[in-house]
Amino acid sequence: MSCQPDLAQKATYIDLFSGCGGLSLGLGNAGWHGLFAVEKDPMAFATFKRNLIDGKHAHFDWPNWLPKEATTIQNLLENYPEQLAALKGKVDLVAGGPPCQGFSLAGLRNAKDPRNKLSDEYIKMVEIVAPKYLLLENVRGFNASFKAPEGKKAKKPHSMIVKAKLEKLGYKVFTDFLCSADFGVPQKRTRFIMIGVKNDLIGQNFENPFEVISNIRRDFLNTKKLPLRPVKVSDAIGDLLVETNGLIHHSGSEASGFKQIDYKSPSKLSKYLRVIRKGVGRSKPNSLRLARHKPSTIEKFTKIQNICKPGVSLNDQMRLEIGTKKQAITVLNADEPSKTLTTLPDDLLHYSEPRILTVREMARIQSFPDSFEILGKYTTGGERRTQECPRYTQIGNAVPPLLAEALGLFIKRLGN
Incomplete structure (x- = not known):
């Protein structure tokens, strides 16, 4: 050629x-x-x-x-x-x-x-x-x-x-x-x-x-x-678990404000993470803020994780059982690549923790390096959704x- x-x-x-x-x-x-x-x-x-x-x-x-x-x-x-x-x-x-x-x-x-x-x-x-x-x-x-x-x-x-x-x-x-x-x-x-x-x-x-x-x-x-072979989701975001990193205050009041993952870079990195973490040493990436889920939401997410086959969207019967009309809800399969990310963070649930993904986890799944900083609001709602491009939308839309x-x-x- x-x-x-x-x-x-x-x-x-x-x-x-x-x-x-x-x-x-x-x-x-x-x-x-x-x-x-x-x-x-x-x-x-x-x-x-x-x-x-x-x-x-x-x-x-x-x-x-x-x-x-x-x-x-x-x-x-x-x-x-x-x-x-x-x-x-x-x-x-x-x-x-x-x-x-x-x-x-x-x-x-x-x-x-x-x-x-x-x-x-x-x-x-x-x-x-x-x-x-x-x-x-x-x-x-x-x-x-x-x-x-x-x-x-x-x-x-x-x-x-x-x-x-x-x-x-x-x-x-x-x-x-x-x-x-x-x-x-x-x-x-x-x-x-x-x-x-x-x-x-x-x-x-x-x-x-x-x-x-x-x-x-x-x-x-x-x-x-x-x-x-395809890179598994767990190879991309397995080091960002709340369970192993813990949480620290992010913003708002100490009692009811936002928390973020207190990231600690593991001593052993997957092949994928060696690419993603290149040049950043042990520094923390930005955009690790967690969503503020209500107890009832956490309960619902736990139920979805229990009944849903990982990597496959909820079917009609499951949606009825959970009491949601939302069409696209999928629990990530830790052993496979993710389904296509969208701009709606609650389309995908974490594979082992009852929560949506952080912006950084979405960025990892999109192959953005940890040295890439994401700026702006985290989410937006109502009529502004068609006019604004907050962090979740920026990453969901990206090549x-x-x-x-x-x-x-x-x-x-x-x-x-």
């Missing part, structure tokens, strides 16, 4: 819809250099800025013309047309995952969800910047047809509309599904991936990237010294950094 440009020098990228930075973190670890990122939520961008612009994982040559603050692609297109036009042909990769709520198979699929149109803004940026490569990540439902009213033809998947528009701009576009668990992430998170390559970079012997990406899987895991790193290494390989 051979394309002409040599990306070994300084592979540059722009991250659109960056969220808290899972995709950028992985690309940075794969040796890419960021130009800038676009994220509209102030909390998610604060996390991004702390880690990837100012912090330990910084790798952005941020342009002087663009403020380091939350913004939208629309704002960029309207206010910085000349600066964007000047980037034409100078960017190796445009990456991103447009918000996916309207496509999610787990939610209320809505063909008219205005967020579905954000992929058009991604395409507009591609048209202006004309990068060599494209990377687009989304939920599986991005590639599923929307149900049509009776008697009418089903609308084709949004992914095919996006693919056709990118092909008109001069790209050869390849699509497939990848499971994060295949790349060292302790989570069965399957995502739709789109990789685009400029037509003039494709030689005679160019192969479908997805037909050869599995070839790098073994090398990637071996380089990381990760097991070839797993290990998967992003594998993709970043692979796209760099396309250029050699």
